[in-house]
Amino acid sequence: MSWWTSPASDTQVTHGARFWLYVVAAIIMLLLVIPTFIVIPMSFSDSQYLEFPPSNWSVRWYDEYFGSSKWMRATVTSLQLGVLTMLLATPLGTMAAYALFVSRHKVTKVIFMLLITPLIVPVILIAIGVFYAFGRVGLNNSIPGLVIAHTAMATPLVMIVITAALRSYDLNQERVARSLGATRLKAFFTITLPQIKFSVITSALLSFLTSFDEVIIAIFVSGGSNATLTKRMFSALRDFIDPTIAAISTIMVLVSTILLLATQAIGSKGKKS
Amino acid sequence: MNCEGGMESGDKRLLNAKALKAQEIKEQWTLMSLAGPTLLIIVLVIFIPVGWLFYLSFIDGDGQFTLEHYRKMIEYKSYARTFVTTFEVSLLTTLICIVIGYPLAYFLALLPARWSGIFMLAVLLPFWTSLLVRTYAWLVLLQRKGILNDFGQHIGLWDSPIKLVHNMTGTLIGMAHIMLPFLVLPLYGAMKKIDQNMMYAASNLGASPVKAFWQVYFPLSLPGMVAGSLIVFVLCLGFYVTPAVLGGGRVIMVATQITAILENQFNWGSASALGVVLLFATVVVLYLAARFFKLDAALFGKS
Numbered sequence: 001m002s003w004w005t006s007p008a009s010d011t012q013v014t015h016g017a018r019f020w021l022y023v024v025a026a027i028i029m030l031l032l033v034i035p036t037f038i039v040i041p042m043s044f045s046d047s048q049y050l051e052f053p054p055s056n057w058s059v060r061w062y063d064e065y066f067g068s069s070k071w072m073r074a075t076v077t078s079l080q081l082g083v084l085t086m087l088l089a090t091p092l093g094t095m096a097a098y099a100l101f102v103s104r105h106k107v108t109k110v111i112f113m114l115l116i117t118p119l120i121v122p123v124i125l126i127a128i129g130v131f132y133a134f135g136r137v138g139l140n141n142s143i144p145g146l147v148i149a150h151t152a153m154a155t156p157l158v159m160i161v162i163t164a165a166l167r168s169y170d171l172n173q174e175r176v177a178r179s180l181g182a183t184r185l186k187a188f189f190t191i192t193l194p195q196i197k198f199s200v201i202t203s204a205l206l207s208f209l210t211s212f213d214e215v216i217i218a219i220f221v222s223g224g225s226n227a228t229l230t231k232r233m234f235s236a237l238r239d240f241i242d243p244t245i246a247a248i249s250t251i252m253v254l255v256s257t258i259l260l261l262a263t264q265a266i267g268s269k270g271k272k273s
Numbered sequence: 274m275n276c277e278g279g280m281e282s283g284d285k286r287l288l289n290a291k292a293l294k295a296q297e298i299k300e301q302w303t304l305m306s307l308a309g310p311t312l313l314i315i316v317l318v319i320f321i322p323v324g325w326l327f328y329l330s331f332i333d334g335d336g337q338f339t340l341e342h343y344r345k346m347i348e349y350k351s352y353a354r355t356f357v358t359t360f361e362v363s364l365l366t367t368l369i370c371i372v373i374g375y376p377l378a379y380f381l382a383l384l385p386a387r388w389s390g391i392f393m394l395a396v397l398l399p400f401w402t403s404l405l406v407r408t409y410a411w412l413v414l415l416q417r418k419g420i421l422n423d424f425g426q427h428i429g430l431w432d433s434p435i436k437l438v439h440n441m442t443g444t445l446i447g448m449a450h451i452m453l454p455f456l457v458l459p460l461y462g463a464m465k466k467i468d469q470n471m472m473y474a475a476s477n478l479g480a481s482p483v484k485a486f487w488q489v490y491f492p493l494s495l496p497g498m499v500a501g502s503l504i505v506f507v508l509c510l511g512f513y514v515t516p517a518v519l520g521g522g523r524v525i526m527v528a529t530q531i532t533a534i535l536e537n538q539f540n541w542g543s544a545s546a547l548g549v550v551l552l553f554a555t556v557v558v559l560y561l562a563a564r565f566f567k568l569d570a571a572l573f574g575k576s
Contacts, residue, residue: 233409
C-alpha cells in the first residue's frame with residue numbers, strides 16, 4: 001500500500017483523495033512566504049531599477065544605507081522607540097492584565113474593554129487625533145510623545161498574551177504562598193511570574209515589534225531629526241522607489257525572523273516546563 | 274477551617290463583617306490601581322484625542338456649532354465614491370482571504386502538531402514582518418517588468434505586460450497578503466477545537482468524507498471564520514499604507530482621503546468628521562457581529 005492510497009484519517013479519506021488540498025496549501029504558503037523573502041536578492045542588485053532577477057550583483061545599497069546619516073539616524077530613532085516602548089508596555093500591560101484577571105470586581109470587564117480600544121479604533125483616527133492633541137502640548141516630533149503613543153498601541157497586545165497565560169495557570173498556587181505568609185507582591189514575583197515568564201518575554205518582543213514596525217502614527221507624529229525608519233521608508237516608497245529600501249527591508253526581515261524563531265523556541269520551552 | 278464550625282464562626286464573621294468588608298474593598302482598589310497607569314495612557318492617547326476630533330467635527334471655522342462637515346459628505350460625490358471604494362476593497366479583501374485562508378487553515382488543522390508548528394511559520398513569518406516591507410515586495414513583484422508579468426508572458430497567459438500595480442488589482446493582492454494571517458489564525462484555533470470524534474461519528478453513520486465535511490466540520494468551523502473575517506474587514510476599513518502605495522493614487526479609501534484633506538486643505542473639521550464616520554462604521558459592524566455571532570466568545574476564546 002503506497003502513501004497515495006493509505007488513509008489520511010480514520011474516516012475513509014486517503015492521502016490521494018486529499019492531495020489537491022496539499023497542493024493548494026503548498027501554493028498558498030509559497031505565495032505567503034515568497035514576497036517576504038524576495039527583498040533579499042533584490043537588495044544585492046547593482047541596478048537603479050527594480051529588476052528581477054538582478055543582472056549584476058553588488059552591495060552598493062548596503063553601502064548607501066550604512067553610509068547615510070539620514071537612514072542611520074532614523075534607524076537609531078526606531079530602535080530607541082522600540083526598546084522604550086517595550087520597557088514601558090510590558091510591565092504596564094502585565095500589571096493591568098494581572099489586576100483585571102485576579103480582581104472579581106464587576107467593572108473589570110468594562111475596564112478590559114476600555115484598555116483594548118486601541119485595537120478597535122482605526123489607527124488613522126488615533127494618528128490624526130494624537131497629532132492634533134500632541135500639537136497642542138508640544139509633544140509632536142518628540143521621543144516621549146511617540147513612546148507614549150506606541151505604548152498605547154502595544155499594551156493591549158501584552159494584556160491579551162498575559163491574560164491567556166494566566167488562564168492556563170493555576171492561581172491557587174499563589175493563594176497557597178499567601179496563606180503561608182507571603183505578601184501578594186512576594187507571591188507574584190516568586191510564584192506566578194516565573195511560571196508566566198515565557199509569555200512575558202513573548203509580549204515584550206511583540207511590543208518591541210509593534211513600535212518598530214508602526215507606520216501611521218509615526219507618519220504624523222514623528223518628524224525632523226526624530227523621524228522613524230518606517231516614516232522615511234514610507235515617503236521613499238510613495239515618492240520614488242529608492243533601492244536602498246530593499247537593503248533595509250532585508251535587515252528588517254532578518255530581525256523579524258529572528259524574533260519569531262525566538263518566540264517559537266520560547267513557546268516550546270514554555271510548554272515543556 | 275472557616276467554612277466549618279457553623280454558628281460559632283458565623284457569629285465571629287458577623288462581628289468582623291465591617292472590617293472584612295472594608296479590607297476587601299481596599300484590596301479590590303489596590304488591585305485595580307495596578308491597571309491605573311495603562312488606563313491613563315489609553316485615556317491620553319485614545320480617548321482625549323479621539324474625543325477632541327469628535328468635537329472638532331461639529332465646529333466650523335469661527336468656532337460655532339455646525340453640521341456642515343457631515344452635510345458635505347452627503348452632498349459631494351467624491352465622498353460617496355470614497356465610501357464605496359472603502360467598502361468594496363474591504364469586502365473583496367475579506368472574500369479573497371476566506372477563499373484562500375480556509376483551505377490553508379484546514380490543511381494546518383489536519384496536520385499532526387509537530388508538522389503544523391513548522392508549516393505555521395509560513396503564516397506567522399509574514400505576520401511578523403513589517404507591512405511596509407511586504408508592500409514594497411509586492412511593488413517589485415507586480416511592476417511592468419516584474420516577475421509576475423514575465424511569468425505570465427512566458428507561459429503565454431498574456432502577450433504584453435499588463436498593469437498589475439498602481440490600481441485596484443495591486444491593492445487587493447497586497448491587502449489580501451497582509452490580512453490573511455488575521456483570518457487564518459482564529460480559524461485555525463476554531464478548527465483545532467472541533468472534536469475529531471464528531472467526524473468519526475459522521476463517518477460511522479455512513480456519511481461520505483465530503484458530506485461529513487460539509488454537514489459537520491464546516492458548520493463547526495464557522496464561528497472561527499466569522500471572527501477572522503470580521504477582524505480582516507474592520508482592519509481593512511481603516512487601512513492606509515498599502516492602498517496608498519499599491520493603489521498609486523487611484524484607490525482612494527477613507528484613510529487616504531483623511532490624510533489628503535489634512536495635507537492639502539488643513540481642514541481639521543472635515544478630516545475629523547470622516548474619521549468619526551469611519552469609527553462609527555467600525556463600531557456598528559462589531560456590534561452587529563457581537564449580537565448575531567456571540568463574538569466575544571470567538572474572539573477572546575473562552576476556553
